[in-house]
Amino acid sequence: MPTDIQTTLLQIIKERIVGSDTIGNVLADVLHISSDAAYRRNRNETPFTIHEVQKLCKHFNISFDALTDVRENQVLFEYSPLYNYDFSLENYLEGMLNALRNLGKCTNPKITLTTNNIAILQLLNFPHLTRFRLYFWAKTHLQIEEYKNALFEEQKLTDNAYSMGYEILQRYVKIPSVECYDPEFLRGLIRQIQYYSNAHLFKDPAYPLQLLDEMKLLGGHIKEQATLGKKFIYRQQPPAGGNEYELYINSTINADNTFYYSSKEQDGLYLAHNHLNYLHTTNPTYISESKSILDKQLANSSIISKVNESQRNAFFHQLEKHIDQARMRIQLELEA
Numbered sequence: 001m002p003t004d005i006q007t008t009l010l011q012i013i014k015e016r017i018v019g020s021d022t023i024g025n026v027l028a029d030v031l032h033i034s035s036d037a038a039y040r041r042n043r044n045e046t047p048f049t050i051h052e053v054q055k056l057c058k059h060f061n062i063s064f065d066a067l068t069d070v071r072e073n074q075v076l077f078e079y080s081p082l083y084n085y086d087f088s089l090e091n092y093l094e095g096m097l098n099a100l101r102n103l104g105k106c107t108n109p110k111i112t113l114t115t116n117n118i119a120i121l122q123l124l125n126f127p128h129l130t131r132f133r134l135y136f137w138a139k140t141h142l143q144i145e146e147y148k149n150a151l152f153e154e155q156k157l158t159d160n161a162y163s164m165g166y167e168i169l170q171r172y173v174k175i176p177s178v179e180c181y182d183p184e185f186l187r188g189l190i191r192q193i194q195y196y197s198n199a200h201l202f203k204d205p206a207y208p209l210q211l212l213d214e215m216k217l218l219g220g221h222i223k224e225q226a227t228l229g230k231k232f233i234y235r236q237q238p239p240a241g242g243n244e245y246e247l248y249i250n251s252t253i254n255a256d257n258t259f260y261y262s263s264k265e266q267d268g269l270y271l272a273h274n275h276l277n278y279l280h281t282t283n284p285t286y287i288s289e290s291k292s293i294l295d296k297q298l299a300n301s302s303i304i305s306k307v308n309e310s311q312r313n314a315f316f317h318q319l320e321k322h323i324d325q326a327r328m329r330i331q332l333e334l335e336a
Helices: 003-015 025-032 037-041 050-059 087-104 127-141 159-174 188-199 207-228 286-301 309-335
Strands: 110-114 175-179 247-249 258-262 268-273 277-281
Touching: 003 025, 003 037, 003 050, 025 037, 025 050, 025 309, 087 159, 110 286, 127 159, 127 188, 127 207, 175 286, 188 207, 207 247, 207 309, 258 286, 268 286, 268 309
Parallel strands: 110 175, 175 247
Antiparallel strands: 110 258, 258 268, 268 277
C-alpha cells in the first residue's frame, strides 16, 4: 500500500480513538495481530494488506474514497445490496443502530435531515407503524417471495427488535437535530394503509383503524416536541436541558430524504434510495455541496419549533384532518 494512503488512514484512526487507548492497542485488537506487528504498521515499516484496510475502514466507518485520489466527479457510496439482504425488522434496525452508535462516539454530533414522507426515527416511537411500513416495503416494493400470499396481521415485536428500536430512540433524541418536513409528511403512509385496506391485505379488516389512531398519536407527539423544541421518547417526560429539536416546514416539497451528520471528527451523509434502503458517503466535496443545498432549503422554509404557533398548529391540524378522513372512509367500508 502506498505510504501516503497508510499515513492518511492512520491519522483518521488516531482522531477517532476514544479515551486513553493507543493506536498500537487499537490496531492489534481490530486486526488480531501482535503489538509489535501493530507498531510496525503504525511506523509505516510494514504496509497494511488490502484485507486489513477493509477491516479498519469498516470498524471506524471510514469511506475508502477518503484515502484515495478519487476524481472530483466521482463519489464512493456504501449501501446494502438487496441480493444478499436478509430482510427482517431486526436487520433493518441493526443498520440504523450501528450508525447512531458510531455517531454517538463522536464529539459534538449534530443531525440535519429532510423528510418527504416518513420520519423513520420518529416512527420508531410506534413499533406497530414501523413494522407495517417495513412489511409494505418487503411485500409490495421488493416483492419478497415469502410475503407473496401473506396478509398483514398484528404481531408482538420480538424482544430483540423492541430493544434495538428503543436504543435507537434513546440515541436519536440525545443528538441535536434540525429537521425539515413538507406538506406530504406522512401522507404516503396513510395511502399505504388505505391501499392495503382496499385490497383486503389485512388479516383483521379493522386493524388499519388502529394504525391510523397510532398515526394521530405520532402527529401529536411530534407537535409536542416541536412546541417545546426538545426531542423525547413517547410517553416519557421531556428533558429539562439538551435534546435540541428544530423543526422547519418547507411549504413546497422536499425532493428526497437526506440525513446529514456532523461532528468534530467527521461529517457524513445518508441518502434514501430504493424506498427504504440508503446510501452512505463521507466524500468531503459531495457533503459540502449537499450541506449547501440543505442550508438554502432551510432558509426557504419556516421554523415552527418553539415559535410560529399559528403555522405549527395549522400544519398538524391538516395532518390530523387527513388521518380522520382516511379513517372515516375505512370505517364506512367496514360498515357497508
